[in-house]
Amino acid sequence: MNVDLIFRIAAIGILVAVLNQLLIRSGREEQAMMTTLAGLIVVLMMVVQEIDALFQSIKSIFGL
Numbered sequence: 001m002n003v004d005l006i007f008r009i010a011a012i013g014i015l016v017a018v019l020n021q022l023l024i025r026s027g028r029e030e031q032a033m034m035t036t037l038a039g040l041i042v043v044l045m046m047v048v049q050e051i052d053a054l055f056q057s058i059k060s061i062f063g064l
Contacts, residue, residue, distance in 0.1 A: 005050065009043050
């Protein structure tokens with residue numbers, strides 16, 4: 001696993017947290033929730049790609 005991935009996930013988390021707080025304070029709770037969900041989906045897609053790479057490596061190592 002690359003350290004760059006951890007930094008990208010942390011940056012997305014910080015950005016989503018700031019946007020979430022700004023939207024909540026301006027009275028846009030629905031948009032804040034959608035922003036949070038969008039950030040979660042982006043991070044999950046990044047993690048799923050890494051898990052796929054892990055399984056591909058395991059398959060190639062064991063010749064499956």
